[in-house]
Amino acid sequence: MIEVTNLTFGYSKKSLLFKNLNLKLEAGHIYGLLGKNGAGKSTLLKNLAGLVYPIEGSCKVKGYEAGDRLPSFLQELFFIPEELFLPDVTARQFMKSTAHFYPKFNEGAFFKMLGEFNVSADSLLKDLSFGQQKKAMIAFGLATNTATIILDEPTNGLDIPSKVQFRKILASALTDERCIIVSTHQVRDLDSLIDTLIVLQDQDIVLNNGxxxxxxxxxxxxxxxxxxxxxxxxxxxxxxxxxxxxxxxxxxxxxxxxxxxxxxxxxxxxxxxxxx
Structure with a gap:
């Protein structure tokens, strides 16, 4: 599903975040990515999503080189970053303008998850609280039914009941054909959710175990x-x-x-x- 081979990356060649990093992830799992602040969790996720480019090595998702950002790659991956910058539209309008990029998008599932998260489909996204915005984008991302879902600090801004609901919804979204990666510094938010733990430290993956x-x-x-x-x-x-x-x-x-x-x-x- 995902294969990272000899990944070397840094925002400058003099200061590397990763050197010869290797990682394999399979479908049918929810992976928890942990690391100290500054370890490079968000940067690793951006490499997987093709948003930044390796100095050396490769990141392949379903056989596609992530950095090429081909349409066939993009329609099978949804990335929810830690920080959100949403347009001046409602969740319903966002769905109508964006869902067609994802061939397997499930409109019914989207509205169902919005209801479970108690998020209005007809309120402007920019007027929602940060937590409500996060829940709207989580609902949309899961409704895309892409093969790969990447979530960076998804529980930031969520209250305790919403975190419980998030874990239930995400667990129910896992299928044998889907790979879900969740990065967080709030370890307890992944409790009873993930099945595989990844720890990033000192420019390398030091743990990748079920x-x-x-x-x-x-x-x-x-x-x-x-x-x-x-x-x-x-x-x-x-x-x-x-x-x-x-x-x-x-x-x-x-x-x-x-x-x-x-x-x-x-x-x-x-x-x-x-x-x-």
Whole structure:
């Protein structure tokens, strides 16, 4: 579905964000892309969408070179950036002027999602709050039924009930033919939504694993429930001390993505090696 090969990119050759980065993503998955501020998450997504161009290497989506921006590529990809600049039209008018670029657009699904998000189809988009604008564009993007959906910080501006609704709607939009990528710095917003975790750090992908694989190899629990000698990483949640240790009992449990992200970005090489 998506294949990034030896990607080298920087906004100047003297300051590279990525060097020889490789990544493969398959259809039928919701990927969560995590990284510290400045790690290059948004830039990686822009490379996948063909909005910026590699210095070296390639980004291919369904066999198309993203940077070529061919019509056949564009009609199978929808990108929702972190910042929105919407025209002076209603959601209904936006649909009528834009939906024809996407052959598989589902008008009924669009209006249904607007209703679930409690967004008016007949209010001017520019007059909506930022959160309402985000929900309108998420509804439109999912209604395109493109093979690839890329969302950069989609939950920014959403209140707690809207975040819950977002997770439900996005999960229901996944099909075996669709690849969904969600980038966020709010790890808990991806809870119970993604099935594969990607971590970007130090110009490279240091983790690209399914949550099932992670839970098979690592155990996430409180410090009181595990032998201290087995602990690989310890983090204070404010409500107690949580740990990551090697899963020795063969039972899969819930992955604490925030704890795992903190462990990886702190440079815990033992955990990175276990998940390779």
């Amino acid at each position: 949550l099932d694989v992670i839970s098979d190899r690592l155990q996430f629990t409180s410090a009181s429930q595990v032998n201290a000698a087995q602990v690989l990483y310890t983090g204070d949640s404010g409500l107690g001390v949580n740990t990551i240790s090697v899963n020795t009992d063969g039972e899969s449990g819930k992955v604490d993505m925030e704890l795992l992200f903190n462990a990886i970005t702190s440079g815990n090489q033992s955990i990175i090696d276990i998940l390779k």
